[in-house]
Amino acid sequence: MAMDEVDYEIFGxxxxxxxxxxxxGEAAIGEAGAMMFMQDGIDMDTIFGDxxxxxxxxxxxxxxxxxxxVTGESLFTTVFHNEGNGKRRVAFAAPYPGKIIPMHxxxxxxxxxxxxxxxxxxxxxxxxxxxxxxKLGAGLFGGEGFIMQKLEGDGYAFIxxxxxxxxxxxxxxxxxxxxxxCVVAFQPSVDFDIQFAGKIKTALFGGEGLFFAxxxxxxxxxxxxxxxxxxxxxxxxxxxxxxxPGARSRDEGSLLGxxxxxxxxxxxx
Amino acid sequence: xxxxxxxxRLYGPGGPADGMAASLAWRGQWxxxxxxxxxxxxLAIADLRAEARGxxxxxxxxxxxxxxxxxxxxxxxxxxxxxxxxxxxAFGHRLEAVRQAQRRTDRRxxxxxxxxxxxxSLPLVALGLFLGFSDPLADWVVKRIxxxxxxxxxxxxxxxxxxxxxxxxxxxxxxxxxxxxxRLAQPDEKLRFYVADRPEINAFAAPGGVxxxxxxxxxxxxxxxxxxxxxxxxxxxxxxxxxxxxxxKAAGLRVLLSAGVxxxxxxxxxxxxxTELKFSRDAERAADTRGxxxxxxxxxxxxxxxxxxxxxxxxxxxxxxxxxxxTHPATGERQASLGAAIQALGTPAVEPIPVDWPALQAAxxxxx
Numbered sequence: 001m002a003m004d005e006v007d008y009e010i011f012g013x014x015x016x017x018x019x020x021x022x023x024x025g026e027a028a029i030g031e032a033g034a035m036m037f038m039q040d041g042i043d044m045d046t047i048f049g050d051x052x053x054x055x056x057x058x059x060x061x062x063x064x065x066x067x068x069x070v071t072g073e074s075l076f077t078t079v080f081h082n083e084g085n086g087k088r089r090v091a092f093a094a095p096y097p098g099k100i101i102p103m104h105x106x107x108x109x110x111x112x113x114x115x116x117x118x119x120x121x122x123x124x125x126x127x128x129x130x131x132x133x134x135k136l137g138a139g140l141f142g143g144e145g146f147i148m149q150k151l152e153g154d155g156y157a158f159i160x161x162x163x164x165x166x167x168x169x170x171x172x173x174x175x176x177x178x179x180x181x182c183v184v185a186f187q188p189s190v191d192f193d194i195q196f197a198g199k200i201k202t203a204l205f206g207g208e209g210l211f212f213a214x215x216x217x218x219x220x221x222x223x224x225x226x227x228x229x230x231x232x233x234x235x236x237x238x239x240x241x242x243x244x245p246g247a248r249s250r251d252e253g254s255l256l257g258x259x260x261x262x263x264x265x266x267x268x269x
Numbered sequence: 270x271x272x273x274x275x276x277x278r279l280y281g282p283g284g285p286a287d288g289m290a291a292s293l294a295w296r297g298q299w300x301x302x303x304x305x306x307x308x309x310x311x312l313a314i315a316d317l318r319a320e321a322r323g324x325x326x327x328x329x330x331x332x333x334x335x336x337x338x339x340x341x342x343x344x345x346x347x348x349x350x351x352x353x354x355x356x357x358x359a360f361g362h363r364l365e366a367v368r369q370a371q372r373r374t375d376r377r378x379x380x381x382x383x384x385x386x387x388x389x390s391l392p393l394v395a396l397g398l399f400l401g402f403s404d405p406l407a408d409w410v411v412k413r414i415x416x417x418x419x420x421x422x423x424x425x426x427x428x429x430x431x432x433x434x435x436x437x438x439x440x441x442x443x444x445x446x447x448x449x450x451x452r453l454a455q456p457d458e459k460l461r462f463y464v465a466d467r468p469e470i471n472a473f474a475a476p477g478g479v480x481x482x483x484x485x486x487x488x489x490x491x492x493x494x495x496x497x498x499x500x501x502x503x504x505x506x507x508x509x510x511x512x513x514x515x516x517x518k519a520a521g522l523r524v525l526l527s528a529g530v531x532x533x534x535x536x537x538x539x540x541x542x543x544t545e546l547k548f549s550r551d552a553e554r555a556a557d558t559r560g561x562x563x564x565x566x567x568x569x570x571x572x573x574x575x576x577x578x579x580x581x582x583x584x585x586x587x588x589x590x591x592x593x594x595x596t597h598p599a600t601g602e603r604q605a606s607l608g609a610a611i612q613a614l615g616t617p618a619v620e621p622i623p624v625d626w627p628a629l630q631a632a633x634x635x636x637x
Binding site for chain 1: 278280286287288322323324325326327328330339341343345374375377378381382
C-alpha cells in the first residue's frame, strides 16, 4: 500500500503543534487525544489497530491493538481522512513543552526506533509496532525500558521530544554517552546499550545514576533535553500537595521560612 | 544464477556523514558496491570483516579499509537475508558467525525475561502452594501450639464477650443449656458452655473448649434438639481445633498476600477475606459431619440441626442474614447434605432431652 504523502507545517516554539495538509482522499493517523483542530471536509474515524497494510484480518488487527496496549497507547487509532474536494488541514498538538520532529521514514531507511509515548501522528500507512530492547542491561537500566516503539513505512511520521531537541549524526564507531531517559529516537543501525558510570563515587553521589545509555554509530539519533518524567518529578516536588522527602511545599506557607530563610538558604536546586 | 542487488548504506571517508545509499552485488568472489550507476568499490572476500551491529544486533556491518580510510556498509535485517542467500560459500562462515551473535542476543533476552518473570512471580507461587497445602500446613502449626496458649486465647475471647454483653450465668436458661450440653459432652472433655445475652442468632466456639450461645439463638430455636444440633456443631469446631487453624491460616495468608501483591490495602484485604471465607466454609462442612456423629452417639434426634436451618432460612428471607450464616455455606446446600447424611443413618435410637422448652424461652431476658 502506497503511503499518503502529506504536506505539513509546524507552528510554535516551545509548545508546538503540527498542521498536516491532506489532499482529497489522503488520510493521517493521530494519537488519541492529540488532535487540535480540523477543517470542514475532514472525516474522523476510529479504527482498531493502526490502519497500516500489514494488519490483514481480524487477528492481525488484534495483534496490532495488543502491541499498542503494551506501548502504553490506546487500543484505537483515530484516522482523519479528507473527503472534501480541495486540500484540507488537520492539526495535532504536542502534549507537553518540547519539539515536534518530522521524520521522513523513506529517507531514514524505512524504520525508526522511538521511545514509547513519543508518537504524535503520521501519514496513514505508517505502521506502529513494538521493538523489544533485547539487551538486558539496556532494558533494565537504559531508562526506556524493554519496550520501544518501531515506526515502519515510507511516509512522514511526527514524534515529540521534551524540551529542546538535539539531532546528531554518529559516524561509524562513534560513541555518545547519554543520560538515561534522554533518548527519543534512533535509526536501527545505532547500537543502544548501557555503560556503568565507572566511578563508585560518581555513581553514588554524582546524581547521574549508576548507568549511562550509550549510543554507537553509524546512524542518526535524536535526544531530548527534558524527559517528561523529569519535569513531572519537579512539578510534583514543588506542589503544595506534595509530601515525602524532597517536598518543598511548606516553605511557601510560612512567611519567614518561605521568603526569607528558606529562599536564601535553600536556594534553587 | 543472478540475485537482485542488495541495498545498504555506505559510510566512509569523503561520503556524507549520515551515509549514502548503495547497492551490493556479488560477482564471483568479488563484492561490487555501487552508488546509483557508478561502481564505487570492488572488494575481495579476504578484505571484508562482518559483524552484527545496530539495535538488538539485528543488522550487518561490513568493514574494510583502504588508502582513503575505513569504510562501513550497514545492511538492515531484510537486506541481510537476501545478502546471505547470494553470498559465495567462502563468505558464508563469516555470516554464520554474525547469525550466531544475533541468536546469542535473542537467547540471552529470552533467558533474562524468563528469570525476571520467575523472580516476580515467586511470591504468587508461594501463595499458590500455601492455598494448595493450607490444611496440612495449618495442622502442622496447630499441633505445635501448646494447650496453655490455646486456653489463654479462649480466655481472651471470653473476656471480650463479657465486655460486649452480659453472660447469663444462672436461672432456667443457663440450666437448660447446661443440661443439653451435658448430654453432648463426654466426661473427659474440657468444655465450657456460656450463654451471652445478645440478640443475634449465633453461637461460636473459641480455642480452649469455650462454646458461647447467644440468647437470640435460643429464642429462634423451636426445641432443645435444635439447640443440641448447633452445640454439637460448635463442639466439633473445638474438637477439630478449627478456630486455631483459621487463625494460623489467616495470618499466613496475609503475610503471603502482602508479599505477593504488595501492601496494596484493599486488594490484600479483599483477597484475604475471600479466602478466609472459603477456609471457614470447608471447616463448617467438616463440623456439620462431626456434629452429626456426636448427636447420634448421644442419642439425640439429629433432625434438629436441619430443622434449625429451616428456621434460619425463614429469618434469612427477611433481609440481612443472621451472623451465623455470613461465613457458612448456603443454608439450602447444608440442609440438603445434612438431610442426605441423616437419611443414610436410618432411624437411630433417640431419647428426648428433658428440658421444658416453653419455660426456658419464657425465662429468656427481654431483647433489648
